[in-house]
Amino acid sequence: GAVVSQHPSWVICKSGTSVKIECRSLDFQATTMFWYRQFPKQSLMLMATSNEGSKATYEQGVEKDKFLINHASLTLSTLTVTSAHPEDSSFYICSARDAGAANSPLHFGNGTRLTVT
Amino acid sequence: AQKITQTQPGMFVQEKEAVTLDCTYDTSDPSYGLFWYKQPSSGEMIFLIYQGSYDQQNATEGRYSLNFQKARKSANLVISASQLGDSAMYFCAMTAPGTYKYIFGTGTRLKVLA
Numbered sequence: 460g461a462v463v464s465q466h467p468s469w470v471i472c473k474s475g476t477s478v479k480i481e482c483r484s485l486d487f488q489a490t491t492m493f494w495y496r497q498f499p500k501q502s503l504m505l506m507a508t509s510n511e512g513s514k515a516t517y518e519q520g521v522e523k524d525k526f527l528i529n530h531a532s533l534t535l536s537t538l539t540v541t542s543a544h545p546e547d548s549s550f551y552i553c554s555a556r557d558a559g560a561a562n563s564p565l566h567f568g569n570g571t572r573l574t575v576t
Numbered sequence: 577a578q579k580i581t582q583t584q585p586g587m588f589v590q591e592k593e594a595v596t597l598d599c600t601y602d603t604s605d606p607s608y609g610l611f612w613y614k615q616p617s618s619g620e621m622i623f624l625i626y627q628g629s630y631d632q633q634n635a636t637e638g639r640y641s642l643n644f645q646k647a648r649k650s651a652n653l654v655i656s657a658s659q660l661g662d663s664a665m666y667f668c669a670m671t672a673p674g675t676y677k678y679i680f681g682t683g684t685r686l687k688v689l690a
Binding site for chain 2: 564
């Protein structure tokens with residue numbers, strides 16, 4: 460089946476530094492990937508839609524300068540949390556859809572647990 | 577606007593019994609997809625089952641079945657013969673055509689008792 464690899468699975472960083480999270484579709488091409496954020500015991504909140512070769516589309520209330528998204532190829536999207544602060548600590552999870560498969564569901568990475576100290 | 581509602585924050589079920597997790601939705605689009613995902617404590621999102629709005633029959637995947645009642649706008653997940661490994665968060669989600677953006681419900685935490 461379709462596999463989405465997300466790296467790192469967890470990261471601890473100091474306040475003010477930037478953190479990059481990678482999301483790769485391993486065995487399919489994904490023109491669109493999605494980045495979600497999940498607070499403890501809450502649902503997934505869509506942050507942005509990552510489009511290959513063009514700018515990402517951000518959901519209302521999500522700072523695009525804070526959460527930089529780059530979708531440089533059909534198999535890779537990156538999310539960079541810039542100048543991280545403790546309130547950015549959260550679980551970030553990416554997803555992708557196999558564009559070549561009809562009615563294909565979104566496949567999710569295993570998520571990245573970010574802790575900002 | 578689309579909306580997904582899961583009214584059960586937590587559920588208990590005895591091992592080997594069946595359990596139904598509720599999901600209702602609201603949309604004005606005639607074409608949509610409904611999905612259920614399982615999220616264990618490790619965090620990954622595992623796809624379970626899909627139901628298209630035009631599908632005539634309820635979807636089934638092994639021990640999972642989806643009780644789709646279009647007129648009532650409900651898409652309940654039925655897990656038969658519960659196993660201890662089924663203990664997890666379960667999310668209902670829907671998508672509108674052409675976007676593939678998923679809207680998630682708030683989830684139901686299922687605990688299977690031995």
